[in-house]
Amino acid sequence: MLELKNKVAIITGARRGMGKADALLLAKAGAKVVVSDISEEECQQVVDEIKNSGGEAMAIKCDVSEKEEVDKMIKKTIEEFGRIDILVNNAGICQFKPFLDLTEEEWDRTININLKGYFLCGQAVAKEMAKQKSGVIINIASIAMGQVGVGFPAITHYCASKGGIVAMTEAMALELAPYNIRVNAIAPGAIDTPMAASVKDDPKVLEGTLNRVPLRRMGKPEEIASAVLFLASDASSYMTGSVVVVDGGWLAG
Ligand code: NAP
Numbered sequence: 001m002l003e004l005k006n007k008v009a010i011i012t013g014a015r016r017g018m019g020k021a022d023a024l025l026l027a028k029a030g031a032k033v034v035v036s037d038i039s040e041e042e043c044q045q046v047v048d049e050i051k052n053s054g055g056e057a058m059a060i061k062c063d064v065s066e067k068e069e070v071d072k073m074i075k076k077t078i079e080e081f082g083r084i085d086i087l088v089n090n091a092g093i094c095q096f097k098p099f100l101d102l103t104e105e106e107w108d109r110t111i112n113i114n115l116k117g118y119f120l121c122g123q124a125v126a127k128e129m130a131k132q133k134s135g136v137i138i139n140i141a142s143i144a145m146g147q148v149g150v151g152f153p154a155i156t157h158y159c160a161s162k163g164g165i166v167a168m169t170e171a172m173a174l175e176l177a178p179y180n181i182r183v184n185a186i187a188p189g190a191i192d193t194p195m196a197a198s199v200k201d202d203p204k205v206l207e208g209t210l211n212r213v214p215l216r217r218m219g220k221p222e223e224i225a226s227a228v229l230f231l232a233s234d235a236s237s238y239m240t241g242s243v244v245v246v247d248g249g250w251l252a253g
Pocket residue numbers: 012013014015016017018019036037038062063064065090091092093094113117140141142143187188189190191192193194195196
């Protein structure tokens with residue numbers, strides 16, 4: 001049920017971190033993978049890794065906050081692979097900045113990439129999926145999604161974007177269900193990727209973080225990828241509008 005043979009998957013922000021782990025695992029499961037990010041050269045390295053393991057993949061440069069680039073990515077994918085079955089909306093940024101110092105430009109940049117980018121990619125892909133009456137969209141949110149009682153200081157704009165993603169996921173799931181398109185979100189906790197380097201590299205911050213994680217460690221990108229594979233596959237065929245939390249127990253604490 002976890003097999004993705006003949007499926008075509010687009011993963012944004014896939015040159016490194018969780019997106020790269022998703023690309024490698026979905027390719028291993030048989031999907032043809034579009035590895036997309038703002039640096040095509042680094043995407044190509046991931047593509048080479050997939051091809052060297054016998055998989056099929058293609059690199060496409062795409063800034064998810066630019067509609068024109070998103071539309072080009074969809075067009076190129078259809079031209080090369082003929083269809084789109086899976087979208088992993090993963091590209092994101094996380095800038096630490098105290099609320100009182102946050103500028104309008106910084107707010108806009110985060111919202112444009114983390115939230116508008118998911119809308120642009122989600123809508124463009126859903127239009128293709130609606131024609132074929134099937135598809136799966138996976139939105140990578142975060143435990144910083146605004147759950148009551150769980151706040152995260154110095155990343156107000158990031159929290160706003162991730163809360164927006166969860167709200168958007170539910171609305172998309174309702175509207176796209178008649179087209180047999182499933183839309184789910186994943187809320188990762190602290191995952192060991194370049195984005196979380198500032199947590200990992202500062203012993204005090206790391207200790208403070210791990211104190212909130214019952215499993216007492218950061219997660220690995222591969223541990224998010226396995227949730228992505230589950231949601232991308234028929235193993236989750238009755239799931240839509242859900243938020244899957246993968247956080248070592250953080251939110252339960
Ligand atoms: P990462 O290692 O920084 O990877 C994110 C990738 O997205 C980077 O290659 C980044 O490139 C790219 N990106 C940034 N802006 C983009 C744009 N406009 N268009 C296309 N690509 C863009 O981070 P990660 O930890 O793997 O994060 C993946 C997702 O998980 C993000 O949505 C993040 O918010 C979420 N998440 C992460 C954690 C965590 O602890 N790591 C926890 C919860 C949720 P640049 O580096 O050049 O910006």
